[in-house]
Amino acid sequence: MDAAMPALVGEGLHKGFMPKGAKRSVQAVADVSLRIPAGRLSALVGPDGSGKTTLLRLAAGLMRADSGTLQVLGIDVAADPQAVQDRISYMPQRFGLYEDLSVQENLDLYADLHGVAKDLRQARYARLMEMTDLGRFTARPAGKLSGGMKQKLGLACTLVRSPQLLLLDEPTVGVDPLSRRELWQIVQQLVDDERLSVIVSTAYLDEAERCAQVFVMHEGRLIAEGAPQAIRDNAQGLCHIAKPPPGMAARTLQARLLDAPASIIDAVPQGGDVRFIRRPDADEAALAALFDGMPVETVPARLEDGFMVLLRSKHPQPAMAAPQSSPVAAAPGAPGEVVIEVKDLVRKFGDFTAVASTSFSVRRGEIFGLLGPNGAGKTTTFRMLCGLLPASSGFLQVAGVNLRHARAQARSRVGYVSQKFALYGNLTVAENLEFFGGAYGLRGARLRERMQAVLDQFELQGQEGATSGQLPGGFKQRLAMATGLLHEPEILFLDEPTSGTDPLARREFWRRITALAEAGVTIIITTHFMEEAEYCDRIVIQDAGQLLALGTPQQVRVQAGSAPDMEQAFIGIVTQAREERART
Structure with a gap:
């Protein structure tokens, strides 16, 4: 491929769909024109439903545009989609691993499907296994891998034929921070060493920050493009950090700011403080009243800040103003009362111990976070707390009911929202x-x-x-x-409820959760977004079934050597524990 040739050129692209039961079509891609350079890492970002996946599927030749032209690697996709598919690799959000086949058998299957010559396979497999660190697990069934390992195997299968262009549709959704970091190291290595062209859609703006070019989509249209710095510039000079007074949770101040749309564009907890973007035309007296003497300092803009300014220009009002009423009645019982008690909780699957002697308690109205890498045991703990899975041993009481003996009775007093849409x-x-x-x-x-x-x-x-x-x-x-x-319900269990959602939707979600906690509802949440741990009153970090940390976000950051944010604290605590296990 000519190095000067763009990886993708689209002109006036339109693609509509007629949803079942709808009276008119929805424009998933509307008049999009873009030019994506070759040999670089480029990102598509935007809210849910903005058209990112549709654009990738058009580029992969899996859909045909209603109008406009699209060239990929210099080939007209509409005229010859097979020629494009012979030169690219595409990893969709739900990559099709065969869970009953081993890691090696999945690699062999995809090599067969892509016609990779037998004499090329061993060298290619060896490199992919080294990059993904899956070489020790070639005989393990794919269904027995953790979520992060499955994503790395999916990427390895996608790369088994050395494509000229790699399309990745939200490859790190549902993946913990350690695995996310490893996946991005693999992708960056491919770009640096092989000058591979990579186009990735992502809900994580810190991931897009790594890319050479960022394309921001909204309601099917391209609303901004450029280097990350160009997107950041939309928020330059408008970003600040406010320190809440003692006794005020960061999420409480965040809610106050989000409920003041005339002055504030965005607000999010960060390291115990609140990061916010003020409106350029905000009234100074109104701002001063909002903060009531709190310390405020100006900070450089991030890509996410610029992204939020762009989105708020399309949605002038916050996605979620202060709730007028709670969706639940005030939860019974005294604030601070222990509503979940766990002592020496153990769950075994045959000879494998998924959760080993875990103990903690949760108080009424508390937001309590369960964090851990994929395969750490947090989902097993979560399912036991919900009454969906019996414990092997230990004491577990939820809403005054012993779950070892009366799981059905406890379930009537709890609500549950699963990671995947389960309706x-x-x-x-x-x-x-x-x-x-x-x-x-x-x-x-x-x-x-x-x-x-x-x-x-x-x-x-x-x-x-x-x-x-x-x-x-x-x-x-x-x-x-x-x-x-x-x-x-008195207690609400949320299993990675914001997985794959954009920052706008996450702000809306957490504004609602803050209102629920204020009404006395106890919230138990698992998440891979470490910024969301800042909303929690206390968190647990687990790995290999062991409890590694328990405390407020501030206490956990201190345990990690006064880490500046929860992502670095999480990575530091888990990495240290794994190194200690390796030495014993």
Whole structure:
């Protein structure tokens, strides 16, 4: 390929879809023109439903544009999609590993599918196994790998034929920070050593910061493009850090700022403080009243700050203003009362110990985070707390009920939102609410009352007749939350609820969670977004079934040598524990 030739050139691209039950088509890509350079790492970023995946599928020759022209590696995709597919590799969000096959058998299968010559395979396999650190696991079934290892195997299978262009659709969704770092090291090595052209869509703006070019999409349109610095410049001079007074949680100050759209563009907890973007035209007196004497300092803009300024120019009001009412009644019991108690909790699967002698407690109205690398045991712990999985031994009490003996009774007092959209995609929004309301024992007028309450609270009015499987990602998340809160639970379990969502949707989600905690609802959450640990009152970090850290985010950062943020604290604590295990 000519080094001067762009990896991708699109002119006036349009692609529409007619969702089931809809009266008009939705423009997934609308009049997009872009030029992506070869031999570099480029990122597509934007809110859920902005058209990133559709654009990648058009580039991969899996879809045909309704109008416009698209050239990939100098080839007209519409005229010869097979010629493009022979030269590229595409890793979709749900890459198709064969879980019953071993790591080696998956590699062999993809090599066969791509026609990789037998004499080339061994050298290529050896390099891929070295890059991904999977060489020790070639005989292990893919289904037995952790989430991060599966993603690395998916990337290895994608690269088994040495493509000229690599398309990655959110490759690190659901992957812990350590595995994310390793995946990006692999991709960067390919770009540096082989001048491979890589186009990646991502919900993580710190990942896009690594790229040479960033393309920002919104509602199917390209609204900005350039080097990361060019996107950051949109927020330059507007970014500040505020230090909450003693006794005020960072999330409380964040909520106050988000509820002041005339003065504030964005706000997010950071290292115990709150990072915010003020409006250029904000009234100084109004700003001073918001902070009421708190220390405020100016800081350089990040890519995410510039991204949020661009999105707020399209959505002038915050996605979530202060809730007018809570979607649940005030939780019974005294604030600070212990509602979850865990002592010496153990879960074994045969000879394998997934959770080893874990102990902690959670108080009413607390936001409690379970963190850990993929395969660390946090999901097993989470499922035991929900009553979905029995413990092998130990004491576990939730909402006053001993889960070793009465799991069904406890489940009636908790709500659950799973990592993957677990509602019935072929049912409408209203039908899902009716079904789950009935499962929770709600009937007649009470069911109708609760349905209306959650429809109002989660801004789903007008969507009652929409097929839930066709909803955009942000609306699916709202519907999942609405069903989990229909029966007004005391405790809400959230399993990676923001996985794959953009920063705008995450702000909306956490504004709602803050309101729930203020109403006395206890929140237990797992997440791979380390910035979200800053919303928690306390967190646990687990790895290899062992509890490595327990405390407030500040205490955990101190344990990690006063790390500046939770991501570095997490990586430091887990890495140190693994090094100590390796020495024993």
